[in-house]
Amino acid sequence: MMKVKVNFKNYSVQMNNPIVNKIAVIGAGSWGTAIAGVLSAKGLKTVLWGHNDKHIEDLKKDRENKKYLPGFEFPQLLSIETDLKEAATGADVVCMVVPSHGYRKVFETLIPYLKTGASVVSAVKGIENSSLMTMTQVMRQCLGSALTAKNLTLSVLSGPSFAKEVALGLPTLVTIGCDNLEDAQFLQNVFGSERFRVYAAQDMMGLEVSAALKNIIAIAAGISDGLGFGLNSRAALITRGLAEITRMGVAMGADPVTFSGLSGIGDLVLTCTGDLSRNRSVGLKLGVGMKLSQILDEMEMVAEGVKTTQSVHDLMLQMEVEMPILDQVYQILYKGKECSKAVTDLLTRELRVE
Numbered sequence: 001m002m003k004v005k006v007n008f009k010n011y012s013v014q015m016n017n018p019i020v021n022k023i024a025v026i027g028a029g030s031w032g033t034a035i036a037g038v039l040s041a042k043g044l045k046t047v048l049w050g051h052n053d054k055h056i057e058d059l060k061k062d063r064e065n066k067k068y069l070p071g072f073e074f075p076q077l078l079s080i081e082t083d084l085k086e087a088a089t090g091a092d093v094v095c096m097v098v099p100s101h102g103y104r105k106v107f108e109t110l111i112p113y114l115k116t117g118a119s120v121v122s123a124v125k126g127i128e129n130s131s132l133m134t135m136t137q138v139m140r141q142c143l144g145s146a147l148t149a150k151n152l153t154l155s156v157l158s159g160p161s162f163a164k165e166v167a168l169g170l171p172t173l174v175t176i177g178c179d180n181l182e183d184a185q186f187l188q189n190v191f192g193s194e195r196f197r198v199y200a201a202q203d204m205m206g207l208e209v210s211a212a213l214k215n216i217i218a219i220a221a222g223i224s225d226g227l228g229f230g231l232n233s234r235a236a237l238i239t240r241g242l243a244e245i246t247r248m249g250v251a252m253g254a255d256p257v258t259f260s261g262l263s264g265i266g267d268l269v270l271t272c273t274g275d276l277s278r279n280r281s282v283g284l285k286l287g288v289g290m291k292l293s294q295i296l297d298e299m300e301m302v303a304e305g306v307k308t309t310q311s312v313h314d315l316m317l318q319m320e321v322e323m324p325i326l327d328q329v330y331q332i333l334y335k336g337k338e339c340s341k342a343v344t345d346l347l348t349r350e351l352r353v354e
């Protein structure tokens, strides 16, 4: 039987589209494809770039991303590219959706093609292993003086947003953060639509830390469910996880208020409870006794929390921030600790005041 494809339902051409001639979405996984689909469905000329020639050929031929976001036909205004120069040249907005482990290399290659005055948005939720930097810190470092010479704006898109639900046009609320609120407000109009409501913010560090660290707590929540624990345990992990994320965020310069927003508690709840989460599913499999190497071998998609656990563990030691849940997830992922022993160690810590 032939499967019916959905054409980015509920995103119609908007009358209030701001003047952007071209948007480049860099990274053709599920999230990049969903973002590019939404933008083009609302009437903006959008180019989606991916690094894998064979995969990109399939996208062109099928007008669908069968590997990462099956079932959604590309809108007419979406074009597909393997050439980074072609994709980025002339783009007013460049949205980076390459996973954190490949982000720096792709961005460095992209810099010469960035248009003067362009807005560069990171939609990625991870902390780089080698530098322990967030993605906008990586971009700042790569750009150096080109950031001001080219008059570029850096920003972050974050919030509870499973790619599949966004592609289906189910109501989704996210936040875009820029140093300057006016720049965030411009991007609110670029990305926003009736079904994709965008809030503006200025605390980029808070958005990036909450986005990256919720993935680690989602692994912990998956482990808890995999071990057969109940809803009490999951609620406790979300609550104490948020306390850890906030402690680290504040130590890194974030505003604590951000952690009670969409990118904070919003995305944490989604990822810890939603079965579409790849990070939660890694935890579930660990909880029922599978080995991490086997889980990763069988996964086609990225679970950013696995690598980010390593980065945040380094940050925890460097910055002397107390993060007991993160520490146990690290022990399970990287030191082969038994999940049940990690739980016992967490529950028998010295008694505390909340």
Ligand SMILES: NC(=O)C1=CN([C@@H]2O[C@H](COP(=O)(O)OP(=O)(O)OC[C@H]3O[C@@H](n4cnc5c(N)ncnc54)[C@H](OP(=O)(O)O)[C@@H]3O)[C@@H](O)[C@H]2O)C=CC1
Pocket: 027, 028, 029, 030, 031, 032, 050, 051, 052, 055, 068, 097, 098, 099, 100, 101, 102, 103, 106, 123, 124, 125, 126, 161, 162, 163, 164, 300, 301, 302, 304
């Ligand atoms: N999916 C979602 O619902 C959401 C994801 N995010 C975030 O978006 C980011 C991207 O994730 P997502 O799209 O889901 O990932 P997917 O697993 O769906 O796809 C990953 C994509 O990245 C490509 N890729 C892998 N390595 C590199 C590299 N070194 N250079 C360039 N491209 C590379 C893959 O190509 P190939 O396989 O062909 O090598 C593939 O196209 C992550 O940080 C994630 O946390 C944020 C919000 C929602």
Ligand SMILES: O=C(CO)COP(=O)(O)O
Pocket: 125, 159, 160, 161, 162, 163, 215, 218, 267, 270, 271, 276, 277, 278, 279, 280, 302, 303, 304
């Ligand atoms: O960040 C996400 C939704 O907001 C997606 O989470 P996963 O990467 O765990 O699937």
